Amino acid sequence: MTARPQPAKVNAEPEGTISRQRLVARARRGPGLVRLVLPYRQLLMFAVANAADMRRHPGFERFAKGPGCSPVAGLTVVRAARPLKLTARSASTRPAARGTGLARVHPLSSRCLGHKKRRQQTLISFIWSPGNPLPAGTGGSENYTVGQVRELTRRGIAAQVVTVGLGASDGRDDFTDVPFLSLPTLAEVGGLDSTVVFVNEPHTVPTRHPAFLILHNPPPIRERHRAFAVEGTRERALIATSQYAAALWSRYLDVDIATISVVYPFAEPGFAAQPRPGREAGKTRVLFAGRLSPEKGIYTLLETLHIDVIEQDPALTFTATTAGADKPQGKIIERLLGAHPGISVVPSCRTPAKMAALMARHDIVVMPSNSQYWHETFGIVSIEAQHSGCRVVASDDGGLPETDCGGVVLVSPDNAEALAWGIREAADSGPLSAASRHDAGTRFTVGQSVDTLLNVFAQPLPIPPAAVVRQLEELIAAPSAEGPRTPGPGSALAGPHL
Numbered sequence: 001m002t003a004r005p006q007p008a009k010v011n012a013e014p015e016g017t018i019s020r021q022r023l024v025a026r027a028r029r030g031p032g033l034v035r036l037v038l039p040y041r042q043l044l045m046f047a048v049a050n051a052a053d054m055r056r057h058p059g060f061e062r063f064a065k066g067p068g069c070s071p072v073a074g075l076t077v078v079r080a081a082r083p084l085k086l087t088a089r090s091a092s093t094r095p096a097a098r099g100t101g102l103a104r105v106h107p108l109s110s111r112c113l114g115h116k117k118r119r120q121q122t123l124i125s126f127i128w129s130p131g132n133p134l135p136a137g138t139g140g141s142e143n144y145t146v147g148q149v150r151e152l153t154r155r156g157i158a159a160q161v162v163t164v165g166l167g168a169s170d171g172r173d174d175f176t177d178v179p180f181l182s183l184p185t186l187a188e189v190g191g192l193d194s195t196v197v198f199v200n201e202p203h204t205v206p207t208r209h210p211a212f213l214i215l216h217n218p219p220p221i222r223e224r225h226r227a228f229a230v231e232g233t234r235e236r237a238l239i240a241t242s243q244y245a246a247a248l249w250s251r252y253l254d255v256d257i258a259t260i261s262v263v264y265p266f267a268e269p270g271f272a273a274q275p276r277p278g279r280e281a282g283k284t285r286v287l288f289a290g291r292l293s294p295e296k297g298i299y300t301l302l303e304t305l306h307i308d309v310i311e312q313d314p315a316l317t318f319t320a321t322t323a324g325a326d327k328p329q330g331k332i333i334e335r336l337l338g339a340h341p342g343i344s345v346v347p348s349c350r351t352p353a354k355m356a357a358l359m360a361r362h363d364i365v366v367m368p369s370n371s372q373y374w375h376e377t378f379g380i381v382s383i384e385a386q387h388s389g390c391r392v393v394a395s396d397d398g399g400l401p402e403t404d405c406g407g408v409v410l411v412s413p414d415n416a417e418a419l420a421w422g423i424r425e426a427a428d429s430g431p432l433s434a435a436s437r438h439d440a441g442t443r444f445t446v447g448q449s450v451d452t453l454l455n456v457f458a459q460p461l462p463i464p465p466a467a468v469v470r471q472l473e474e475l476i477a478a479p480s481a482e483g484p485r486t487p488g489p490g491s492a493l494a495g496p497h498l
Contacts (some may be wrong), residue, residue: 031102033492044267053418074113081235085386123158123194124457125151129201130186135339136350138323139291141216143352144241145199149178151450174350195457197239202232210461214263215465217377219252229253232464239263239392239456242399259462264402265380266449271387272441274356276314276431279363284427285317287362287390288343289355289381291324294335297368299397303341303416304368310420316427319362323348352384364426371413379403386440393422402418405440407432 090370122440128134135142142220145161152159160179163170164186172180183189196211213236220229223274233253238260240246250257290296304310305318320337322345324330337345349355359365360398365385369376375398382403395413396398404410410423432440 009070012151024214025254030448037271069115077242087245100469123192124152124193125158125160125162125181125196127162127189127195127196127198127203128164128170128193130203131166131197132163132168133169134163134175134180135326136171136174137355138326139346140216140265140378143268143380144173144214144216146178147266147268147352147446148450149454151446153177153179154356155450157454162192164189198236201228202236204232204235210237210240211235211238212456213243214241215260216243216250217379218239218248218377221373231441235464237261237456237464239453240397241265241378242402244375244399244402247335248375248377256462259464261456261459263382263452263456264444264449265378266446267380267384267387268352268356268446271352271356271384272437274353274360274388276360276389279431282315283317284315284364285319286361286364286423287385288318288320288366289323289359289385290320290367292320292330292337293324293327294329295370295374296324297366297370297413298333298337298418300368300370300414300416302336302343304419304423305340306456307416313343317421318343318344321348321358322346325355355384356388359385362390363431364423365390365392366419366423367392367394367400368411368419369395369396369397369400369413375401382408383440383444386432387437387444389437391426391429391432393419393426403444407440 003109018263036247055057101189126149134146149159149161158179159303161172161175162181162183165184167182170180170182172178184204189203190207193208195209196207198211198213199212202213213233215238220226230253233249238255240249240260240262241264242476243262244440246257246260246262251383261354288298288301290298292298301318301320310316314486320343322330322334324350325334334345337343346358349358365381367376367382369379376395378399379394382400383405384482385392386403386405390407392403392408393409394410396410397413401408401410409426463481
């Protein structure tokens with residue numbers, strides 16, 4: 001029988017070459033499968049480091065279980081006899097070391113990869129938004145940051161808030177128990193001999209040690225902001241504030257979700273300890289404690305005030321605070337609320353103690369966050385409210401479902417009718433019982449949050465996708481070996497012949 005001619009391969013890669021587009025596309029996803037198909041007996045120097053063997057963050061080994069990791073383990077010289085598959089694994093899937101018979105490991109100097117020298121240091125610096133003071137009583141990222149610093153300091157771990165370009169007028173007067181450092185320029189962050197944690201904004205300033213980025217906000221929706229977000233996250237170890245946020249950022253950045261850690265926010269201890277005054281008979285007190293901004297759903301709440309099951313019930317009272325009224329849109333919304341007869345406006349609470357006291361005087365806290373162009377990544381107000389004994393009526397969107405400590409009623413977002421019936425359900429249920437409030441107070445505590453943060457610092461860092469891409473490009477650019485050679489005695493390549 002005559003052999004049928006084989007069709008020519010379309011866009012076939014020449015022998016001895018590897019498609020740059022294919023490798024780089026896979027590498028951008030972070031720890032995942034990278035398959036390299038090599039010609040018979042071709043020698044290859046792999047410059048891709050296994051994520052499980054990356055160094056622990058200097059200075060935090062005592063907070064982690066198990067031994068530290070070598071900064072250069074996993075770099076190998078391989079002599080391949082057939083197609084070889086490499087898998088870069090996250091620390092959580094690190095296998096026990098075992099021989100394959102295909103290669104002998106030859107650790108390379110960390111200088112080959114440009115790794116920074118390990119150095120023990122335990123100061124933690126949270127980098128606030130450059131040019132902006134740290135405001136009191138305006139949002140979750142501020143509460144999260146100062147709360148982490150307070151708890152770390154209480155444990156005897158040096159920590160500080162770092163502001164840029166403001167001198168002493170950076171908000172420190174509202175946080176007398178929190179250490180502050182003001183730097184003249186963002187570039188000077190690179191000189192800090194500490195664990196650097198950027199808050200929200202992914203600036204590309206080089207740092208002396210591997211830096212982290214806490215993603216409090218959802219990804220930007222405007223294309224003009226995308227390049228800043230993508231470039232600024234390429235070399236950072238990423239921390240999200242919920243499982244939802246981790247998945248959201250993973251899709252946006254096109255990276256493996258395993259490379260994004262989750263450190264949940266928390267309620268300060270004072271919320272669970274705050275006494276609740278006696279409830280006024282025949283009244284259900286509803287509080288909007290979020291910022292006066294559209295994404296927090298304030299306009300949905302204003303619509304709800306005119307729904308018949310709300311408007312015609314004199315037992316319901318509504319209150320909002322002036323949090324966020326320092327911004328232009330907040331000023332406009334404050335005036336709208338001031339003109340509305342169905343809602344009262346009180347000054348914003350600039351300390352956790354004052355917010356806890358305000359929440360304890362209410363029965364329901366509403367969080368009707370917008371879901372059209374904003375997704376709440378967590379919702380710290382929700383857990384503060386439940387620790388205070390309130391029920392919470394929140395949008396069933398984003399990370400808000402993860403805040404449920406037993407007192408959350410979820411409603412369809414951007415839906416005034418749904419919000420109205422959620423308020424009615426919560427009002428009929430009454431405030432949380434003493435047992436339910438106690439149980440809520442054991443969840444999302446600052447101690448649990450800081451324990452998780454320190455564990456993230458102590459774990460092997462996931463290999464940044466940008467580093468994988470660089471190393472693959474170096475690999476692709478390297479010349480192919482001329483052919484097999486016989487290793488001499490004592491050579492790094494000596495080993496069983498294939």
